[in-house]
Amino acid sequence: MSITHCIFDLDGLLLDTESIYTECLQKMLTPYGKNFTTDMKVKMMGKSTLEAGQLLIRELELPMTDDEFLVKSNELYIEAFPDAQLMQGVQRLIEYLAKNNIPIAIATGSDEHLFELKTRNHRELFKLFDPIICTNATEVRKTKPEPDIFLEAARKFKQPPLSMSQCLVFEDAENGVQAALAAEMKVVLVPSLPLAAYSSNLVKQATVVLDKLTNFDPEMFGLPPMPPSSAS
Incomplete structure (x- = not known):
């Protein structure tokens, strides 16, 4: 057919945009001494922003809430995505x-x-x-x-x-x-x-x-x- x-x-x-996501998320993680790995990226791809954030917080044991992730990531995305x-x-x-x-x-x-x-x-x-x-x-x-x-x-x-x-x-x-x-x-x-x-x-x-x-x-x-x- x-x-x-x-x-x-x-x-x-x-x-x-995947390279932009990687740059933005690594920028967010650096102050916590964490790295955004390829394995983590594969798990997050295709997820909603909230689900991806929850996965990142859980897997890397980040000291932030879901809302904090959304605010911080959105600030980075607003600057980067229009390009x-x-x-x-x-x-x-x-x-x-x-x-x-x-x-x-x-x-x-x-x-x-x-x-x-x-x-x-x-x-x-x-x-x-x-x-x-x-x-x-x-x-x-x-x-x-x-x-x-x-x-x-x-x-x-x-x-x-x-x-x-x-x-x-x-x-x-x-x-x-x-x-x-x-x-x-x-x-x-x-x-x-x-x-x-x-x-x-x-x-x-x-x-x-x-x-x-x-x-x-x-x-x-x-x-x-x-x-x-x-x-x-």
Whole structure:
């Protein structure tokens, strides 16, 4: 069955924000003599800001409350996120899908406030997505790796897919791949961390693994061919 709808993660997939998260969280942890490790990052990716903070506080035994984490992290994010740049190949892929009338959605662990900060300098491109589902949406009860956010995105399309298997999810994180598989959707993994940081079993379960979006071949999924371009 061919793909009819596409759903995208945001951080580390459409926008180069994972490096910003790492810098901000390390800046927060340094006064406590703690390091923000790759293992911790893998666990937090795809979670809501609150859930990620609770995980960080618990794992590193930080002397701060959930609210203190939210305030401190938000101060750092407000300064850093508006500078977020598109990942390689994003502009071309999204414009190609929109031109060919392939419905596209975003399902992100960000809340609406952070989503606005991150996309502020790319508003025209992000207008092409409908729906945009953030983790503070009332309908999303559980975050990735649960499938709720992807299922909600599929339901919110103006013309929902006939089957979840007609949805193609683009993800950079383990939690997101697990969520897509649980939703019975196909999934393209574009790792934002070294592949060795991911579970080898989970990598094998992804429909396709790419090193960057510019290598995506839509014809593999029954979509129209993408015109060649010298620009990425």
